[in-house]
Each structure stands twice: as structure tokens, then as C-alpha cells.
Amino acid sequence: MWQELVVALVVVFAAVYVGAKYLPAAWRIRIVNRLSRGGSDSALVRWLDTAESCGGGCKSCNSCETPEEPTAPEGSKHRVIKLHEKR
Amino acid sequence: MGVMEQQVAARSPLIALLGNPNCGKTALFNRLTGARQKVANYAGVTIERKEGSFTSPAGRALRVLDLPGAYSLSAQTPDEAITRDVVAGLREGEQAPDAVVCVVNATNLRLNLRLVLEIQRLGLPMLLALNMVDVAKKRGIEIDTAKLSQELGMPVVETVAIQAGGEQALLDALDRMPLTPATPQPLSSIDAVPVEQTQREVRRILAATTSYAHDTGNLSEKIDHVILHPVAGPIILAALMFIIFQAVFSWAAAPMDLITGTVDSVGQWIGGAMSAGPLRSLIVDGIIAGVGGVLVFLPQILILFFFILILEDCGYLPRAAFLLDRMMGGVGLSGRAFIPLLSSFACAIPGVMAARTIQNPRDRLVTIMIAPLMTCSARLPVYALIIAAFIPDRQIGIFNLQGLVLFVLYALGIVSAMLVAWYMKRRSSSGQHPLMLELPAYHWPHLQTLALGLWERAKIFLMRVGTIILTLMVLVWFLSSFPGAPEGATQPPIYYSVAGMLGRALSVIFEPIGFGWQICIALVPGMAAREVAVGALGTVYALAGKGDEVANSLGPLIAGSWSLATALSLLAWYVYAPQCLSTLSVVRRETGSAKYAWMMAGYMFALAYTASFITYRVALALGGG
Numbered sequence: 077m078w079q080e081l082v083v084a085l086v087v088v089f090a091a092v093y094v095g096a097k098y099l100p101a102a103w104r105i106r107i108v109n110r111l112s113r114g115g116s117d118s119a120l121v122r123w124l125d126t127a128e129s130c131g132g133g134c135k136s137c138n139s140c141e142t143p144e145e146p147t148a149p150e151g152s153k154h155r156v157i158k159l160h161e162k163r
Numbered sequence: 164m165g166v167m168e169q170q171v172a173a174r175s176p177l178i179a180l181l182g183n184p185n186c187g188k189t190a191l192f193n194r195l196t197g198a199r200q201k202v203a204n205y206a207g208v209t210i211e212r213k214e215g216s217f218t219s220p221a222g223r224a225l226r227v228l229d230l231p232g233a234y235s236l237s238a239q240t241p242d243e244a245i246t247r248d249v250v251a252g253l254r255e256g257e258q259a260p261d262a263v264v265c266v267v268n269a270t271n272l273r274l275n276l277r278l279v280l281e282i283q284r285l286g287l288p289m290l291l292a293l294n295m296v297d298v299a300k301k302r303g304i305e306i307d308t309a310k311l312s313q314e315l316g317m318p319v320v321e322t323v324a325i326q327a328g329g330e331q332a333l334l335d336a337l338d339r340m341p342l343t344p345a346t347p348q349p350l351s352s353i354d355a356v357p358v359e360q361t362q363r364e365v366r367r368i369l370a371a372t373t374s375y376a377h378d379t380g381n382l383s384e385k386i387d388h389v390i391l392h393p394v395a396g397p398i399i400l401a402a403l404m405f406i407i408f409q410a411v412f413s414w415a416a417a418p419m420d421l422i423t424g425t426v427d428s429v430g431q432w433i434g435g436a437m438s439a440g441p442l443r444s445l446i447v448d449g450i451i452a453g454v455g456g457v458l459v460f461l462p463q464i465l466i467l468f469f470f471i472l473i474l475e476d477c478g479y480l481p482r483a484a485f486l487l488d489r490m491m492g493g494v495g496l497s498g499r500a501f502i503p504l505l506s507s508f509a510c511a512i513p514g515v516m517a518a519r520t521i522q523n524p525r526d527r528l529v530t531i532m533i534a535p536l537m538t539c540s541a542r543l544p545v546y547a548l549i550i551a552a553f554i555p556d557r558q559i560g561i562f563n564l565q566g567l568v569l570f571v572l573y574a575l576g577i578v579s580a581m582l583v584a585w586y587m588k589r590r591s592s593s594g595q596h597p598l599m600l601e602l603p604a605y606h607w608p609h610l611q612t613l614a615l616g617l618w619e620r621a622k623i624f625l626m627r628v629g630t631i632i633l634t635l636m637v638l639v640w641f642l643s644s645f646p647g648a649p650e651g652a653t654q655p656p657i658y659y660s661v662a663g664m665l666g667r668a669l670s671v672i673f674e675p676i677g678f679g680w681q682i683c684i685a686l687v688p689g690m691a692a693r694e695v696a697v698g699a700l701g702t703v704y705a706l707a708g709k710g711d712e713v714a715n716s717l718g719p720l721i722a723g724s725w726s727l728a729t730a731l732s733l734l735a736w737y738v739y740a741p742q743c744l745s746t747l748s749v750v751r752r753e754t755g756s757a758k759y760a761w762m763m764a765g766y767m768f769a770l771a772y773t774a775s776f777i778t779y780r781v782a783l784a785l786g787g788g
Contacts, residue, residue, distance in 0.1 A: 080440075086637055087641045090634040090637035090641075094634050094691070097631060
């Protein structure tokens with residue numbers, strides 16, 4: 077029984093991973109917007125909130141633009157906020 | 164992407180690295196930030212804006228931009244437009260840099276200084292990094308940096324971007340530089356001065372600051388007399404390519420055997436240690452047979468890239484572009500298409516993106532459309548598997564037959580790309596554009612660069628194996644295992660599974676080209692990443708096998724199951740196989756239209772099917788059934 081349970085978990089995880097990897101851009105934006113309502117920025121949002129995937133590892137071909145990394149100055153009380161534009 | 168980032172807090176000062184192509188901007192960027200962006204000894208490697216950050220020796224936090232190289236801010240190509248827009252503050256949501264570090268090649272100031280004078284007219288704070296001073300000194304070029312600084316009216320520092328510590332003078336100068344937000348003059352200020360006047364000014368500055376102490380003779384030119392010779396040049400190029408493909412098979416045997424042995428042992432050990440059940444099947448038949456089957460090709464990929472990286476680093480590749488310019492011109496392509504096409508041997512995605520360096524939109528589109536016909540490294544495992552299983556490991560004279568077949572497959576991809584380009588250009592009326600290419604100086608490959616490049620390739624491959632290939636293998640195993648076989652089944656259980664049903668449905672289409680249902684199962688996940696087809700075959704045959712067969716490696720299994728005609732047909736299929744989804748997605752993005760992505764998928768499917776059909780039928784007629 078335990079084997080079936082572990083297999084089910086592994087298969088579900090694999091399905092979610094592959095599904096998210098090849099998600100059409102419009103769906104991805106919609107899901108990110110839905111999940112980030114109320115300002116939450118969960119790990120799932122950060123994971124999904126990427127450019128269209130180059131297929132696991134290919135993006136290290138270095139052709140892609142590196143996104144601007146917003147950072148607040150050290151010791152500052154300011155903090156960086158992230159706005160998800162709804163389309 | 165619809166996701167916008169905004170920052171309310173003040174940012175660290177932003178400096179932009181700007182200069183002609185191949186003057187060492189990315190090497191300097193890597194040196195400053197500790198990044199590992201790709202560097203190579205030819206123009207056009209960087210085609211996008213890259214951002215990094217670092218802290219100077221005085222503790223100053225700085226952001227740095229690496230931009231595509233440009234000869235002028237009057238942009239001619241999409242990558243040059245990125246540079247122009249960033250430095251002029253025209254990019255949406257982005258301010259102009261607070262300062263510009265102009266990187267120039269000290270051995271070629273005559274060409275490089277023109278851009279410096281152009282940028283100066285934008286009125287941004289500037290600093291000149293005189294890179295490759297070590298090479299200039301070796302060639303007897305003496306540059307009076309103090310005088311140059313005085314003439315240009317900006318600080319001038321000497322750098323050697325490829326040496327540890329070669330950036331120190333630049334760091335010190337940045338610490339001394341006041342960095343406050345600056346607003347550039349409009350771009351029209353560049354055109355206020357005629358080009359001829361700018362060039363006269365360059366000559367005047369050079370006369371005042373540079374002297375040629377002794378002429379050591381240019382070794383690169385001497386080598387080029389042979390390498391670029393109209394007869395000897397192409398022969399040397401063909402011989403080099405040939406040696407590379409021979410080595411891919413000859414050198415990889417021992418490490419591949421080691422990996423195969425280890426994977427088999429692990430599979431047998433787990434198979435023996437675990438009780439029978441779905442988890443054991445998932446690990447042994449799904450993960451080890453599938454992922455292990457792909458992992459074994461790592462040595463061949465690394466050997467291929469070992470040669471490509473050496474040729475990249477020593478400066479040979481632009482020469483190859485020059486040699487092939489006539490051939491490419493014959494089919495209506497610009498010689499500039501060589502670098503994007505060459506990048507496609509690693510992966511079609513950087514190749515498609517590198518087409519940004521092509522000025523003519525029609526040429527660019529044709530290059531994008533044919534880039535996937537170059538054999539990407541993901542196809543190598545498929546080729547290697549089938550060749551090893553069906554082509555005897557025999558010497559023909561000095562050549563290894565397996566290496567010869569691999570060479571033919573790569574050549575077939577290249578020839579097909581040329582034919583498609585010729586056909587596409589025949590239908591368009593755009594004229595030819597002369598190849599303007601700066602040939603870099605030759606130098607010995609740097610061991611560190613080579614090691615880092617190989618490490619990056621290994622990392623990319625292992626990351627693909629550990630992420631997308633692993634997860635796809637799990638799904639292939641699941642779809643190949645459920646539902647189980649019914650009572651009184653006469654076929655292996657996989658035959659009755661979801662994947663089996665899908666494979667049998669697809670085999671109606673693929674039967675005429677010799678693909679059975681097992682191969683059809685592998686074709687579907689192969690659309691995500693080509694190597695997955697090998698892994699999927701591993702899983703399919705592991706699940707279809709009985710007893711000890713499961714532990715055997717895939718090669719002998721397929722050799723016993725397929726006819727030679729089927730194997731050759733599958734090889735032909737993968738020369739043209741419709742692109743992976745990621746490539747199609749990038750084509751859509753780069754062309755701005757889904758139409759071209761669909762066109763690419765359609766024409767490649769038609770080519771693949773036709774080539775496989777002809778190959779299969781001819782092989783059957785010749786007794787390969």
C-alpha cells in the first residue's frame with residue numbers, strides 16, 4: 077500500500093511540474109494574478125512567475141535577458157514591492 | 164510577460180558596459196560581477212541586456228549592465244537597437260545608466276574610438292576601459308593613456324578582462340567617479356557631427372596618443388594566409404569537422420561503458436533490494452531505465468563541446484563563417500547567419516535568438532526558420548543510440564564507420580538547411596548583403612574558459628536530466644503502466660496501458676515509415692525535449708521486457724526488436740523532426756507571430772515524414788527489412 081501512496085505523490089508532483097513548465101503564457105499570467113491577490117507572494121507564485129520556459133536547463137544558454145533585480149539599499153527602511161499587472 | 168516590477172526605494176548606481184563587438188565587455192562583466200555569461204572570441208555573442216551587481220573595493224554597491232556590442236549608436240540590427248535604447252534611456256520603465264564604461268580593444272583603437280566619440284555626445288559621465296592592453300603591448304602598440312585621457316576628456320584605465328585582477332584599475336576608477344542620476348542628450352545629437360569628421364577626429368587622437376614602437380608582424384595574418392586560402396581553407400574546415408565527429412564516438416566509449424555499468428548495477432541492486440510493487444517498477448523501469456538511458460550520453464556531448472569551445476575561443480569560428488560565406492551566399496543567406504546556425508548545434512533556442520544580429524529582416528526570418536535543422540545536442544543521444552545499436556563498430560581505412568554515419572547525419576541537416584534557405588529566398592525578392600565581419604586575433608584557448616564551458620554544458624545537461632527529463636519519465640512510466648493488462652492478456656501489460664493505446668493510435672500514421680507503437684509512444688514526450696525519446700524508449704522496452712531483459716541496456720534491446728530499415732527511418736526522422744515546444748515558443752516570440760512557429764512545425768513534419776518514408780522504403784527494397 078505504501079508503495080502505491082509514494083508512487084501517487086511522485087506522479088502528481090511530476091504532472092504539476094511538467095504542466096507548469098509548458099503552461100501557455102496567458103494561463104500562467106492568469107494563475108499568477110489569481111494566486112497573488114491580496115499581495116501574497118508565495119513560493120508557488122514565485123515559481124510560476126517566470127518567462128516562458130526554455131525547457132529545464134536550456135535557459136542557461138545565456139541568450140535570455142536577465143531581469144532587473146530590484147533591491148532596497150542596505151539598512152534602508154524602504155522595501156521593494158512587486159506589482160503584477162493584470163491583462 | 165504581463166508582470167511588471169517596480170521599486171519604490173532608491174537604487175544603486177547603474178553603469179553600462181558599452182563597446183564594439185568582441186572587445187571583452189562580457190569578460191569584464193563576468194570579472195566584475197562573478198557571473199558566468201558566455202564569452203567567445205567572435206562578435207555577436209551577447210544579444211541581450213544582462214544585469215549584475217557588485218560591491219567596489221570602497222564598499223560602493225553598483226549595478227552593471229552588459230550590452231550587445233555595436234559599431235555605432237545608429238542601430239542596424241535588433242541587438243544594436245537594445246544597446247542604443249538602453250544607453251539613451253529610451254527603454255520602457257528603465258532609466259538611462261548613471262555612467263558609461265566604454266570598453267575598447269586596445270589593438271584596434273582606429274575602429275573602436277568612433278563609438279566612444281558618439282557616446283560622448285550623449286553627455287553621460289564616461290570612463291574608458293582600454294582592454295587587451297597586454298596583447299597590444301606584445302604587438303608593439305604603445306598607448307599614452309594620460310594623453311588619451313586628456314584628449315578624450317574622460318578617465319582612461321587599462322584592463323585585461325581575461326586575467327584575474329585585470330579589472331582592478333577599473334574598480335579604483337569607478338570608486339573615484341561621482342555617480343549621480345544623469346539624463347542623456349537626445350539621440351539626434353549623435354548625428355549632429357558628420358561621420359567623416361568623427362573619423363578625422365579619431366585619426367587625430369590616435370596620432371597624438373599611439374605609437375607603434377616595433378612591428379612584430381601579425382601572426383594572425385600569417386595563419387590566415389593558410390586558414391582562409393580559397394582551396395586549403397575549406398579542406399581544413401571539412402577535416403576539422405570530420406575529426407570532431409570521429410572523436411565523439413572513438414573517445415567516448417570508455418566513459419560511456421562506465422556510466423552504463425554503474426546505471427545497470429544500481430538498477431539491479433534496487434531491483435533486488437526492494438519488494439515487487441509499483442514503486443520498484445517506477446524506480447527501475449521508469450527512472451533508472453529512462454533517465455539512465457539518457458545520462459549515458461553525457462561523455463559524447465562533452466566531447467563535441469570540447470571541440471566547439473576550443474574553436475570558439477581560439478578565434479577560428481568567424482574564419483569558418485568567412486569561408487562559408489560564398490556557399491551561404493549561393494543559397495541567398497548572409498554570412499552573418501553562420502553564428503546563429505552554429506549556435507543551433509548546441510540548442511536551436513540560442514540560435515534563433517542570435518539571428519537578431521542579422522540586419523535584413525527577410526534574411527533573419529530565413530535564418531530562424533532553418534536554425535532547427537542544425538543538429539542540436541539533444542538529438543545526439545538519439546543518433547548515438549541508434550548508430551551504436553545498428554551500425555557496426557568497424558574501421559574503414561582510417562575512419563570509424565559509426566563516426567562516419569554521425570558525420571553524414573550532421574551534414575544532412577546542414578545541406579537540408581541550405582536547400583530550405585534557397586527555396587525560401589527564391590520566393591522573396593530581397594537582395595544579397597555583403598558580409599562585414601571583424602576577424603579577431605588568434606590566441607591559444609584558455610584552459611579555465613574551456614573547463615568552465617564544459618562544466619556549464621555538463622550542468623545544463625544534468626539539469627535537464629534531473630528536471631524535465633526525470634519528470635517526463637515518471638509520467639511516461641505512469642501512462643505506460645496503467646491500466647494493467649486484462650485477464651488472459653497475450654501482450655505485455657504496456658500494450659493495454661494509456662501510452663500503449665496512444666502508441667497504437669499513432670502507429671496508423673507512422674506505420675508507413677516503419678515506426679511501431681513502441682516508437683510512437685516515445686515520439687510524443689520527445690516533443691518536450693529530444694533526449695526524452697531515448698529515455699521513453701528505455702522505459703517502454705523495460706516495461707515490455709521480461710525477467711533479465713529489464714536490466715539490459717537499451718541498445719541491444721532495440722537492435723533485437725527493430726529492423727535496419729526502421730532504425731534508418733528513425734534517424735532520418737530525427738534529422739528533420741518537428742521542433743521541441745520550447746523552440747517553437749521562442750520562434751513565436753522572436754518573429755512576433757505564431758504563424759511562423761506553425762509554419763516551422765508544419766514544414767519540418769512534412770520533411771521528416773517524407774525523408775523517413777523514402778529511407779524506409781529504399782532500405783526495405785535493399786533487403787534491410
